[in-house]
Amino acid sequence: MQFDSKPLSKLAHYDDLTLLPNRILFNEILNKGISQAKRHNKILAILVIDIDFLKESHVALGKEVLDKVIKDTSQRLTASLRTEDILARLEGDQFIVLLNDIAKAKFASSVAEKLLHAFADPIKADSQEFFIKPSIGISVYPNDGHSLEDLLKNADAALFKAKQAGGNIYQFYGKEIESEAREYIQLETSLRKAIKNNELALYYQPKTHLKNGNITGVEALMRWEHPELGIIQPGKFIPIAEDSGMIMEIGEWALRTACRDNKHWQDEGYEHFTVAVNISAKQFYHPEITQVIEKVLKETGLNPQYLELELPESTVMDNIESATNILRELKSTGIQLSIDHFGIGNTSISHLKQFPVSTVKIDKSFIKGVPNNPDDVAITNALIGLVHNLGLEAVAEGVETGEQVQYLVSQHCDIVQGYFLSLPLPADKIVLQFKKLMDKVLI
Ligand code: C2E
Ligand code: CA
Secondary structure, eight states: OOOOHHHHHHHHHBOTTTOOBOHHHHHHHHHHHHHHHHHHTOOEEEEEEEOOOSSHHHHTTOHHHHHHHHHHHHHHHHHTSOTTSEEEEOSTTEEEEEEOSOSSGGGHHHHHHHHHHTTSSOEEETTEEEOOOOEEEEEEETTTOSSHHHHHHHHHHHHHHHHHTTSSOEEESSHHHHHHHHHHHHHHHHHHHHTTTTOEEEEEEEEEETTTOOEEEEEEEEEEEETTTEEEOHHHHHHHHHHTTOHHHHHHHHHHHHHHHHHHHHHTTOOOOEEEEEOOHHHHTSTTHHHHHHHHHHHHTOOGGGEEEEEEHHHHHHSHHHHHHHHHHHHTTTOEEEEEEETSSOOOHHHHHHSOOSEEEEOHHHHTTTTTOHHHHHHHHHHHHHHHHTTOEEEEOSOOSHHHHHHHHHTTOOEEOSTTTOOOEEHHHHHHHHHHHHHOOOO
16 A cells, blocks of 8 residues: 555644644754754744643543633634744643744743733633633743753743743743843833833934035934933834834834924024934835825925935845835935945945935944044045945044044045034924034034
8 A cells, every 4th residue: 555655744743633833843943943043143032832721620621622722722822923933732732932033032022922912811612711821931042052952941941930930921041031031021011102101202413514514414313211211222222113013103203203393493494404214124114114204294294305214224235126116116205315324234336326315324333443543444435435436425424523524524525423513412402503513613
C-alpha cells in the first residue's frame, strides 16, 4: 500500500483540535528563527501561555466542554497576534508564541498585555461561562539564552513565577527587561490619554538662512508634558507611539497644531516661513498619509507651501519604489519635502535625484565634528557639494558654535539650525525669539 506522505507530515506537525502548529513544528520554526536572529543581530521573544483550565476540578465537565474552551482560547490568541507571529499549541492547555524580530525586548510586554486582555470576557461552553486567567512566561533571545533549550527552559521558569503570583499576569525571565517592560507599559497606557488630557506640546526651533540671516522656517519638535514625570523627550515616547499604533493619531495632532500655529503667526503679521513636521516611517507608509495632510491644511487654512515634512533618509531609502510614489503624491498637494538625517544611511545618489525634495538636512553627528575633526569636515563638505550639485538646499542641523557657523558659511551651506541660534521653545516663547533672531548678526 502506498502512503501519501503529506497528510502524515501534517498530522505530525499540527494539533488536531486547534489546527495550530504543535511542539515539533514550533521547535523547528524557533530553531530557524534563532539562526536568523544570530546572523542578522535580531531580537526574538517567546511567550509560553498557560490557561490553567485542564485541571482535575474541570475533568467532570466532559470532553466537549474542555475542547470548546481550548478551541476558543486558540482563536482569541490568534486574533490578538499579527500574521507574522507564530502561535502553537504545546500540549493540554499550554500555548506558545514566537515574536520574530522585535525592535526591543520590552516590546513583548505589549503583546503579552493584548493576550491577557483577550480573556477579559468569559468563554461560553455548554451554557456555562468560564473566566480564564492565563499566565505568561517570556524569555528573550539573546538576553535569556542562545539555544532553543535555554529559551524554553527560561520561559517556563518565568511562567512558573507568573502562576505563583496568581495568574492573569505575564513575567519576563530577565529582571532588567522586566523593569524596562513595566516602565514601557506604564508609558504606553498614559500616552493613550495624553492627547485627550492636553499633555502633548510642540516646541519650535528656527532655521536661519546664512546669506541674509532670515528665518526660513521652524522645525516642530514634540514634547510630552507628563503630569508626574515632567517633560518627556520624543526619543522616549515616539518609538512607543510607533510600536503601539498610536503614531497616526499623535502625528496628525502634531501636523494640525503646527499648521495652526504657523497660520496664527502669519495672521499676526510675522514673515511667512515654513513649519517643518517630522514624519516617522509608519506614518509615511500609511495609505492615508496624503489625505491626512490635505484634511489638516484645509482645516487650518495654511497655504500648503508653508508646510514642510522632514522624512528620515532611512525611511525613504527603505523601499525606493513606493517611497518615490508617496513622495510624488505628497508633493502634488503643494507642500515642501526635506530629507532628514542625511549622510548616515545608504543613500543612492540617483534616487535622491528623482525624489521631489527641496532641502536636505545634514545629520548633526557630522556637524558636531566641524571644523576640528578632519573626517567630519570631509564628509560635511562632500555632502554639501552633493546636495548643491542636485540643485537642492543644504541645512546643517545641530549647530552649536559660532565657529561652526563660520565654517559652514565658508562651505556655502545654505541654512543652519541648532542651539547656537535657539533652543527649541514653546509656541508662546518662540515669537520673542523670532524678533531677537531678526536682529542677530550671525558672523
Ligand atoms: P530630529 O528630527 O533629528 O530633531 C532634531 C533634534 O536635535 C531635536 O531633538 C532637537 O532638540 C535636537 N537639537 C536641536 N539643536 C541641537 C543642537 O544644537 N545640538 C544638539 N546636540 N541637538 C540639537 P528632540 O527634540 O529630542 O527630538 C528627537 C527626535 O524625535 C527628532 O530628531 C525626531 O526624529 C523625533 N521627533 C520629534 N518630534 C517629532 C514628531 O512630532 N513626530 C515624529 N514622528 N518624530 C518626532
Ligand atoms: Ca528633523
